[in-house]
Amino acid sequence: xxxxxQALGHAFEPHTYAVGREKIREFARAxxxxxxxxxxxxxxxxxxxxxLVAPPMFVxxxxxxxxxxxxxxxAVGIDFAMLVHGGQEFEWGPLVLAGEQITTQVTVADIHxxxxxxxxxxxxxxxxxxxxLVSSGxxxxxxxxxx
Amino acid sequence: xxxxxGVALAELRVTPxxxxxxxxxxxxxxxxxxxxxxxxxxxxxxxxxxxxxLYTMALLARAQTEALGGPEHLKxxxxxxxxxxxxxxxxxxxxxxxERAAERVIVSATVQQQGKAIIxxxxxxxEV
Numbered sequence: 001x002x003x004x005x006q007a008l009g010h011a012f013e014p015h016t017y018a019v020g021r022e023k024i025r026e027f028a029r030a031x032x033x034x035x036x037x038x039x040x041x042x043x044x045x046x047x048x049x050x051x052l053v054a055p056p057m058f059v060x061x062x063x064x065x066x067x068x069x070x071x072x073x074x075a076v077g078i079d080f081a082m083l084v085h086g087g088q089e090f091e092w093g094p095l096v097l098a099g100e101q102i103t104t105q106v107t108v109a110d111i112h113x114x115x116x117x118x119x120x121x122x123x124x125x126x127x128x129x130x131x132x133l134v135s136s137g138x139x140x141x142x143x144x145x146x147x
Numbered sequence: 148x149x150x151x152x153g154v155a156l157a158e159l160r161v162t163p164x165x166x167x168x169x170x171x172x173x174x175x176x177x178x179x180x181x182x183x184x185x186x187x188x189x190x191x192x193x194x195x196x197x198x199x200x201l202y203t204m205a206l207l208a209r210a211q212t213e214a215l216g217g218p219e220h221l222k223x224x225x226x227x228x229x230x231x232x233x234x235x236x237x238x239x240x241x242x243x244x245x246e247r248a249a250e251r252v253i254v255s256a257t258v259q260q261q262g263k264a265i266i267x268x269x270x271x272x273x274e275v
Contacts (some may be wrong), residue, residue: 030174031205032161056221057205064176086198089225096219
């Protein structure tokens with residue numbers, strides 16, 4: 001399985017995501033969050049937040065278009081049908097609140113072959129409208145060879 | 148709760164209902180048919196629709212933030228996805244403190260379904 005390494009180090013165009021209250025509620029319910037700071041404005045205010053707080057794993061929502069762009073780029077050359085999500089790491093900074101604008105840039109951190117499979121590692125960095133780093137992510141995708 | 152090495156955080160048990168993958172697909176934007184369509188999933192060698200790995204990671208994150216009392220405590224989470232997780236079977240998450248240095252707590256966690264690990268090498272960093 002010869003991997004095309006031309007995309008290694010490539011930085012994609014940043015994507016900006018506008019965080020909405022109802023999207024936070026929808027995500028929080030989908031993963032069963034019970035903390036009312038994700039669901040109820042009064043509870044968020046009582047905890048000192050001016051709007052609903054996104055759960056930490058909401059990172060996948062505001063990163064999704066930036067990650068999708070990288071995964072589907074022909075220069076990266078991922079065989080989408082054979083893709084499995086191998087590993088994931090996130091680090092979080094300040095909380096993300098409804099009403100914020102989160103800008104994510106994705107780079108191709110690594111492409112290598114191991115055990116006959118292709119490993120594609122994408123790195124994401126997401127900043128809020130004040131320029132603070134709210135999260136960084138390491139997304140490891142594994143592409144199995146076609147039989 | 149004193150977060151010293153060896154202390155276990157509250158266990159989380161969740162049984163995703165049959166609509167869990169549809170709800171997570173809509174919330175996350177990941178509409179890969181392996182999570183939504185039993186026939187398609189079987190055509191690529193899976194037993195049927197499977198859960199999104201990032202959904203199981205979100206349950207793991209929730210186990211931590213609920214135990215600590217808020218989302219601001221979770222600073223880092225790293226996992227490897229292994230095996231296959233399915234709807235309508237209970238998922239059990241156990242977390243145990245490994246290290247404590249001032250305000251930082253390192254936790255190691257297991258995420259299992261039907262006695263098998265669905266996430267490996269889960270490492271959590273919490274700020275207290």
